[in-house]
Amino acid sequence: MSYPWKSSVILAPMSKGSNLPFRRLCCDFGVKTTISEMIFASALAKGNRKDLALLRRAPQEECFGVQILTKNPDDLDIVVPIIEESGADFIDLNCGCPIDEAVKRGMGATLLDRPNRLEQLLERMEKVCHIPFTVKLRSGYKEGHINIKQTSKMAEDHHASGIVVHGRTREHRYTGTADWNMVKLAVETVKIPVVGNGDILTWYESEDRLELSHAQGVMIGRGALIKPWIFQEIEEKRDLNLTPQERVEVYSRLTRYMLEHFGNDAHGQRTTSSFMSWHFDLLTRYRYLPESSWHEKSYEHPLIQTRLNNIYEGHPLDIVLASYGKNWRQTLGNIFVEANANGYSQEWLEEKLSALAPEIIANYQEQIKRKAEKKTTCEEPVSANGLPYNQF
Numbered sequence: 003m004s005y006p007w008k009s010s011v012i013l014a015p016m017s018k019g020s021n022l023p024f025r026r027l028c029c030d031f032g033v034k035t036t037i038s039e040m041i042f043a044s045a046l047a048k049g050n051r052k053d054l055a056l057l058r059r060a061p062q063e064e065c066f067g068v069q070i071l072t073k074n075p076d077d078l079d080i081v082v083p084i085i086e087e088s089g090a091d092f093i094d095l096n097c098g099c100p101i102d103e104a105v106k107r108g109m110g111a112t113l114l115d116r117p118n119r120l121e122q123l124l125e126r127m128e129k130v131c132h133i134p135f136t137v138k139l140r141s142g143y144k145e146g147h148i149n150i151k152q153t154s155k156m157a158e159d160h161h162a163s164g165i166v167v168h169g170r171t172r173e174h175r176y177t178g179t180a181d182w183n184m185v186k187l188a189v190e191t192v193k194i195p196v197v198g199n200g201d202i203l204t205w206y207e208s209e210d211r212l213e214l215s216h217a218q219g220v221m222i223g224r225g226a227l228i229k230p231w232i233f234q235e236i237e238e239k240r241d242l243n244l245t246p247q248e249r250v251e252v253y254s255r256l257t258r259y260m261l262e263h264f265g266n267d268a269h270g271q272r273t274t275s276s277f278m279s280w281h282f283d284l285l286t287r288y289r290y291l292p293e294s295s296w297h298e299k300s301y302e303h304p305l306i307q308t309r310l311n312n313i314y315e316g317h318p319l320d321i322v323l324a325s326y327g328k329n330w331r332q333t334l335g336n337i338f339v340e341a342n343a344n345g346y347s348q349e350w351l352e353e354k355l356s357a358l359a360p361e362i363i364a365n366y367q368e369q370i371k372r373k374a375e376k377k378t379t380c381e382e383p384v385s386a387n388g389l390p391y392n393q394f
């Protein structure tokens with residue numbers, strides 16, 4: 003059985019997150035296999051314009067898959083040819099989505115609890131699909147219902163070209179720790195390629211999980227949203243310590259790709275600003291976690307579960323780019339759009355961003371004052387180099 007993906011590292015399908023401009027940015031950092039945001043097959047079958055738009059790929063995407071969500075085999079008769087016609091390299095069947103909107107309608111992770119329905123879908127895929135298809139699974143629906151051996155075998159029996167295993171149940175959603183022993187179990191069960199997924203934030207965690215599971219590849223979701231350069235780190239097996247100026251350039255590039263995609267008119271700028279604000283929720287979580295000091299800690303729990311404190315000392319850009327909060331996210335989104343929509347220089351952008359630092363520090367000092375008045379403890383200031391961590 004040939005490997006359906008072009009690379010051993012894959013960008014995960016993520017609603018909203020793995021939008022086309024973001025996937026293009028990840029391609030700049032070397033990812034060769036990307037997947038669309040999930041598409042409800044019923045909406046695509048009706049020719050919904052927004053869903054049809056999700057089939058688009060950037061020219062930079064070397065191997066692009068489209069992910070669909072359905073419980074109805076008849077949907078596949080209609081949507082598979084549409085996807086094939088769009089030029090996708092493979093189709094991924096979503097059997098892991100935990101959100102209520104999917105689960106209540108009998109799709110996504112519900113299929114793990116309904117093996118007969120899953121089998122019907124796989125049988126139909128086998129019949130109607132002329133390009134490789136893959137299946138994205140979780141370890142089971144809930145504790146006590148772990149059935150990754152059964153579902154991965156079923157995918158193999160129906161000639162799926164590969165499977166992705168996220169080592170959590172539906173009930174776990176994103177809580178707890180992804181269990182890579184579930185990936186290992188799938189690897190031991192089937193001969194088709196298995197890609198493991200869950201909780202990878204650093205190249206050394208990727209190496210460790212591959213060694214544990216013997217999976218043929220890793221799929222990265224939130225790790226890429228936090229630092230899109232993770233693909234280069236994994237490829238080169240080293241930490242990339244991007245300066246704050248370099249990070250501003252990367253985020254600015256993403257903004258530019260968005261404006262190119264959504265349009266540089268008032269509507270496109272509003273859409274870009276809203277997307278960038280969403281992205282900054284994760285991009286501001288980035289902290290430098292060098293292998294020398296963090297590898298050891300990653301054995302205690304995956305580093306993605308480590309919520310690092312804000313930064314209040316050092317370079318103003320470091321302070322601004324590490325600041326959480328809805329209002330800040332929106333402010334950052336607006337500034338990046340203003341700069342790129344008007345062709346302002348990187349220097350302009352850096353100055354405008356740096357000017358926010360005093361306000362962040364003042365807010366922090368105000369927070370300390372209020373907490374002291376309430377006689378409660380408060381967060382310690384940290385520098386970019388001395389990073390305490392809190393598990394959340």
Ligand SMILES: Cc1cc2nc3c(=O)[nH]c(=O)nc-3n(C[C@H](O)[C@H](O)[C@H](O)COP(=O)(O)O)c2cc1C
Pocket residue numbers: 014015016017018019039040069096098099138168199200201202221222223224225
């Ligand atoms: C914002 C967001 C949206 C997601 N949307 C999808 C989706 O559309 N389809 C899917 O199969 N998984 C989706 N996922 C799950 C991811 O593909 C992945 O399985 C999960 O995040 C675990 O990997 P990670 O720890 O590398 O993030 C989403 C995850 C996030 C964070």
